[in-house]
Structures are given as structure tokens and as C-alpha cells.
Amino acid sequence: GTRGRVKKSAPTTRRSAASGLGVEADSGSVVPTTTSVEELSDESPDISIPPARSPAVAAPSTPVTKEDPLASSISPASSSTGSISTAGSQGSKGNRGGGRRGRGRGASVATPKKGRAAKPAMKSETPSILRHKGTPEHPPPPSPRVLFTGVVDKEGERTLRQLGGELVHSVFECTHLVTDKVRRTVKFLCCLSRGCHLVSTDWLDQCRCQRRLLPPEPFTLRDRPAERQYGFSLNRSLQSARLARVLAGYKVFLTPNVRPECKDMADIIRCSGGEILSSLPHTPGEGVIIVTCEGDLSMCREAMEARVPVHSTELILGGVLKQELDLHSYPSISSW
Numbered sequence: 001g002t003r004g005r006v007k008k009s010a011p012t013t014r015r016s017a018a019s020g021l022g023v024e025a026d027s028g029s030v031v032p033t034t035t036s037v038e039e040l041s042d043e044s045p046d047i048s049i050p051p052a053r054s055p056a057v058a059a060p061s062t063p064v065t066k067e068d069p070l071a072s073s074i075s076p077a078s079s080s081t082g083s084i085s086t087a088g089s090q091g092s093k094g095n096r097g098g099g100r101r102g103r104g105r106g107a108s109v110a111t112p113k114k115g116r117a118a119k120p121a122m123k124s125e126t127p128s129i130l131r132h133k134g135t136p137e138h139p140p141p142p143s144p145r146v147l148f149t150g151v152v153d154k155e156g157e158r159t160l161r162q163l164g165g166e167l168v169h170s171v172f173e174c175t176h177l178v179t180d181k182v183r184r185t186v187k188f189l190c191c192l193s194r195g196c197h198l199v200s201t202d203w204l205d206q207c208r209c210q211r212r213l214l215p216p217e218p219f220t221l222r223d224r225p226a227e228r229q230y231g232f233s234l235n236r237s238l239q240s241a242r243l244a245r246v247l248a249g250y251k252v253f254l255t256p257n258v259r260p261e262c263k264d265m266a267d268i269i270r271c272s273g274g275e276i277l278s279s280l281p282h283t284p285g286e287g288v289i290i291v292t293c294e295g296d297l298s299m300c301r302e303a304m305e306a307r308v309p310v311h312s313t314e315l316i317l318g319g320v321l322k323q324e325l326d327l328h329s330y331p332s333i334s335s336w
Contacts, residue, residue: 144197144213147174149187156204163213171267176216178204182226182234186264189320193272195242198234232322240323245273247316247325250287253277255296258313265291265313272320284308291316292333300333 171190
């Protein structure tokens, strides 16, 4: 298929100085040397030499991290090899010079569309107020109903409300009494008689720091000097009050001028399991007691003559604090 034609005659072989190729010559005539590859490809359309294709080079693998929003859209097959081949696109470019188009075209790889990033997994929110919701088998503990005595703590009251507690004003509703020391106040003696939690102010301070209602037991009030002064153990008194009421079975009559006043004394007696008599007893009876003061002693003469026990308020106050009602330790008022 070369352009140079050789006449049929006695061939002599001559080497061309230009090309160095052996060609056939006819009687001294020099035949043109072989045409270069570029000339053949331009003038001879029936002969084509396809350009050498570069081998397909795989794109470097791109590690998929957890933050990549497109990681979930890559198929398992491509993720297992860690790379996406680009040989198809390079093969189609290599055939652009001639020959069949499309030869070596690789399978198309679906590229994930850039859309809205996948929503991250919902994190469990840590509420600022932690409350025990409970289950049917284990119901949540009741919300604390709190009283204060001897202290004013506005910050503690605000913390209590924020954490789901309740501030009450009745000793019959209270479950937690907050104070700084042992006090022979009406609230303290009523809550002690009912076996309430007597806690120090540290309880609300720690609840505020940890932003949740803490168990009261680690914050039970301790006051060693007061225990030595009154001769009792607060822990033992609380345990006794939770087992039985110290005035259970007693019937008490209060004279008008007692101190604390009748209403407060009545609350202490009721919280301790006692009963309040509405009229002055004139005959002795089981568990019948008259509580009076020096100013009301005259109205108790008849009862005293009938040998009805007549005592001062100290019998009730000291007995509730110790959770022991000892009539012999507090002699009758008749000896005054």
C-alpha cells in the first residue's frame, strides 16, 4: 500500500542514505524512500494507527468519614474497594482520533447528588430539671412538700419550685423540714412527731448545684450541742416517731393561757397522735391529762382534788423532743 511503485526489471538493491531502509530500484533510478507514519495516516484513510491509550488509572480512594453527609448514599460495592474507576471516561477520550467510538467505555457510576445533609442522630437532651418519671411497677417518689423553720432562704424556695418541689404552710402536709439547728418551735416538734425528714440547708444548696432533687437522708440535721443540752438523740427520736406516735391514746385538755398558745399546742399534740379535749375533766380517766400554766391554776383546783394529772407544757414539749412521755420525770403541778 505504499505510494512508490517499482518497475519490473532487474532489481538492484540500494540503501537510501536518508532513511537507511532497503528498497528495490530499477536500473539506476532511485525509488522514493518509505513515507513517514504521519504522512501515511494523512493520505491513506484506509490505514489507521490508533493512538496508544493510556491505561485506566483508578482515582485515589477517598476515605469516608462520619461527618460526610454523602457516605450513606455510596453503594456497598464501591465502598468495599474504596475507589471509583474513571477508566470509562478516559477510554472514550482515547478513541477520539479514529476507530470505533465508545470502545473501552466503563460502566457509569452513579454520583450521589448534593442535597440536604442527612440529619444527625438525635442526642438525648439533658434536661435542666431532672425528675424521676417512674414505671407502673415502681411509681415515682412523691414530690417533697417543704417547710422552713428558723431560716429564710428565698434562693432555696426558688430552687425547690424549679425542681418540682412544693412549698407548703401546714405542718400536716409537710414531708421535709429545712432548718439550721434543733429548735423547739411548733414546726420542728410537729414535723419530728410525724417522722418527717429534718434536713439542713445544705440539702437545697446541693440540689441547686446538681439541678435535681437529691435524697434527704445524707442531709439529715445534726446538732450535737443541742442534743447534749436537752438530753436526747435526734436520730433515735426520728426512728421512734416513725414507728409509733408518742401521744397515741392520750387525751389532753389545754387551759386558755398556756404557752405556746392553745392552737399551736393543739397542733403538736395532734401530730403526736394525741386527742384534744374540749372541756375540763373533773374525774381521772385513762390517758387523761390537763396541761396548764400558773395563771390558769385556779381553774384546775377541782380536777387536782380529783387526782387528775395536771402538768405544764414542758411535759409535752420535752416528751415530743425525746419521743418519750415520762410522767414521773415531769411531776404534777400540784407540787408547785
